[in-house]
Amino acid sequence: MAGGGEQHERDLELMQRVARNDEKAVAELYDRFGSLVFRMAFQSLPSRAEADDAVQEVFVRLWKTAARYDPTRAALVTWVMLISRRHLVDKLRRSKARIRATSLDNAPSVGPVAPELDLSRMEQDERFVTLVHRIQTLPELQRTVVTRAYLGGQTLRQIGEELNTPLGTIKSALSRALVRLRERAGEEVTA
Numbered sequence: 001m002a003g004g005g006e007q008h009e010r011d012l013e014l015m016q017r018v019a020r021n022d023e024k025a026v027a028e029l030y031d032r033f034g035s036l037v038f039r040m041a042f043q044s045l046p047s048r049a050e051a052d053d054a055v056q057e058v059f060v061r062l063w064k065t066a067a068r069y070d071p072t073r074a075a076l077v078t079w080v081m082l083i084s085r086r087h088l089v090d091k092l093r094r095s096k097a098r099i100r101a102t103s104l105d106n107a108p109s110v111g112p113v114a115p116e117l118d119l120s121r122m123e124q125d126e127r128f129v130t131l132v133h134r135i136q137t138l139p140e141l142q143r144t145v146v147t148r149a150y151l152g153g154q155t156l157r158q159i160g161e162e163l164n165t166p167l168g169t170i171k172s173a174l175s176r177a178l179v180r181l182r183e184r185a186g187e188e189v190t191a
Helices: 002-019 023-044 048-069 078-104 116-135 140-151 158-161 165-190
Strands: none
Touching: 002 023, 002 048, 002 078, 023 048, 023 078, 048 078, 078 116, 078 140, 116 140, 116 165, 140 158, 140 165, 158 165
16 A cells, blocks of 8 residues: 555654654654553553653653664554563563562562463463564554554544544454454464
């Protein structure tokens, strides 16, 4: 799709400006993805203050790695989500390690943390990465609608207005995308 290529070019140009410390570009990046990153952080971390801190840390990481962004490997929203997810997982692991160390210092009789909890988190991370890869294989409009609706929290009407696309087209794209994602998940289960 021509529109997808143009969006990739705009995203690359934005990240190149971010890499050059262009304050307007950093503000634009935050305006586009700040609420998405905050939602991810707020759902993962125990307090709003920690979520706010995580958002700042994620955007610093995005700024520091902006020069490495490659639109041929991932859409910008996917790249932002993956960096956010990695940062949040690292943050949770660090806090868990501090809690364990404190617990061992204060209460030597406390046993080890159940290994199934760590395994569950790893399985969730793997499923998330798998889902992101599946989303990446969708046609441009379907990928954009799924990402913005489910990961960005936008309504279908908002997406249609931003993309200057009729609401019916947005609904159809979402429906087709969900069918494709279910089919691909089923193919992997039977394989």
